[in-house]
Amino acid sequence: MGGSVGASGGGVAASDVSVGASDGSVAATAHCGDAARSGRARAWAELLRLPALFSVPGDALAGTAATGAAPNARTLLAIGSSLCLYEAGMALNDWADRDVDAVERPHRPLPSGRIRPAAALTAACALTGAGLALAARAGRPALAVAAPLAATVWAYDLGLKHTPAGPVAMGAARGLDLLLGAASTTGRPRAALPSAALLGTHTIAVTTVSRQEARGGSPLAPLAALATTALLTRVVAHRSLRHLTGRQQAAAPALPGIPAARPGRQEPGGPQPGALLTTALAAAYAATTARPYVHAALNPSPPLTQRAVGAGIRATIPLQATLASRSRGTATALLIAALAPLGARFAKKVSVT
Known part of the structure; x- marks a missing residue:
C-alpha cells in the first residue's frame, strides 16, 4: 500500500x-x-516614418489661417486626407526604391525582409484611396486639390525622384497640401498661394539635401539650404505691418500674402504681441536647421547629411506655425508649434529619413 x-x-x-x-x-x-x-509594428513605423507625421497637420492649419478662417470639421477632414496621402507616399517610396535600398540601406524594412513589397504597395494604394475619400467628404474644392496632390506623390516616387524635377515635385506636393487645408475649410485656396509657395520653397531645399544622404556629396546643397532658410526667415518674420501706423503703413512695401494697409487706418505704435510671436517662431525655424546645415556643409558625410535632412523636416513645423501667425492666426500658430516637441521626441525612437 x-x-x-x-x-x-x-x-x-x-x-x-x-x-x-x-x-x-x-x-x-x-x-x-x-x-x-x-x-x-516597429517595421511598419520605420516604413511609414511615423515621427514625420507631426509635420503634416500644420499644412492644413496654415492653409486655413491664410484664408483668415478658423479651423472647422472640414479642416479635420483635410488633415486626415493629408496624413493618408503622406503615408501613402512613404510606403510607395520604399517600394519603388527597394532595389536601391538593398545596396545602400539594407536595414530598411523591405530589403531586410521584415515587410513584403506587396504589403507596402497595397498599403500605398489603400492610403491613397482613403486620402481621396476624406478629401471628397470635405467638398469638391478639396478633392480638386487632393487629386493633383496624390498624382504628384505617385509621380515623384515612381519617376521624378531621381531626376532634376524631383525636389520641385516634392515642393509642389507640400504646397498643395497647404492649399488642401484652405480649400477644405473655405473653398478658397487662392488666398493661401503665398504661404504655399514659401512652404514649398523650404521643402525643395530639404529635398535637394536629401538626395545625397545615403552616399554623401557636395557641400553646395546644405549651403544652399542654409541660404534658403535665411531668406525664408527674413520674409516670414515680416508679419502684417500692424505695428506701423498711418503714413508708415502706406509707405511700407507689400509682402506676399499680407493684405494691403487701408489708407488712413491708425494702429497703436510699437510691436504687437502677434508680431512678436511671428518673430519668435521664425527664429525657432532658423535655429532648428542652422547648425545641422553648417555641419553637413563642413562635412557632407551620410550621417551628418541625414541629420540635416531630419532637422529640415522638423523645421517644417515652426515654419508652418510662423506662416499661421503671419496670417494673424495666433491660436492656430500655437497649436502647430505644440507639435514640434512631440515630433522631436518620437524622432529619437524612429528615424524620419
Missing part, C-alpha cells in the same frame, strides 16, 4: 513537472508572439 502511494505521489510529482514545463512552453510561445508583433 505504501509503495503504491509512493508511486502515486511520484506520478503526481511527474505530472506537476509536466504541467510546469507546459506552462513554460506557453509562456515562451506568448513571449515570442509578443516579440513578433512588436517587431512588425
Whole structure:
C-alpha cells in the first residue's frame, strides 16, 4: 500500500513537472508572439516614418489661417486626407526604391525582409484611396486639390525622384497640401498661394539635401539650404505691418500674402504681441536647421547629411506655425508649434529619413 502511494505521489510529482514545463512552453510561445508583433509594428513605423507625421497637420492649419478662417470639421477632414496621402507616399517610396535600398540601406524594412513589397504597395494604394475619400467628404474644392496632390506623390516616387524635377515635385506636393487645408475649410485656396509657395520653397531645399544622404556629396546643397532658410526667415518674420501706423503703413512695401494697409487706418505704435510671436517662431525655424546645415556643409558625410535632412523636416513645423501667425492666426500658430516637441521626441525612437 505504501509503495503504491509512493508511486502515486511520484506520478503526481511527474505530472506537476509536466504541467510546469507546459506552462513554460506557453509562456515562451506568448513571449515570442509578443516579440513578433512588436517587431512588425516597429517595421511598419520605420516604413511609414511615423515621427514625420507631426509635420503634416500644420499644412492644413496654415492653409486655413491664410484664408483668415478658423479651423472647422472640414479642416479635420483635410488633415486626415493629408496624413493618408503622406503615408501613402512613404510606403510607395520604399517600394519603388527597394532595389536601391538593398545596396545602400539594407536595414530598411523591405530589403531586410521584415515587410513584403506587396504589403507596402497595397498599403500605398489603400492610403491613397482613403486620402481621396476624406478629401471628397470635405467638398469638391478639396478633392480638386487632393487629386493633383496624390498624382504628384505617385509621380515623384515612381519617376521624378531621381531626376532634376524631383525636389520641385516634392515642393509642389507640400504646397498643395497647404492649399488642401484652405480649400477644405473655405473653398478658397487662392488666398493661401503665398504661404504655399514659401512652404514649398523650404521643402525643395530639404529635398535637394536629401538626395545625397545615403552616399554623401557636395557641400553646395546644405549651403544652399542654409541660404534658403535665411531668406525664408527674413520674409516670414515680416508679419502684417500692424505695428506701423498711418503714413508708415502706406509707405511700407507689400509682402506676399499680407493684405494691403487701408489708407488712413491708425494702429497703436510699437510691436504687437502677434508680431512678436511671428518673430519668435521664425527664429525657432532658423535655429532648428542652422547648425545641422553648417555641419553637413563642413562635412557632407551620410550621417551628418541625414541629420540635416531630419532637422529640415522638423523645421517644417515652426515654419508652418510662423506662416499661421503671419496670417494673424495666433491660436492656430500655437497649436502647430505644440507639435514640434512631440515630433522631436518620437524622432529619437524612429528615424524620419
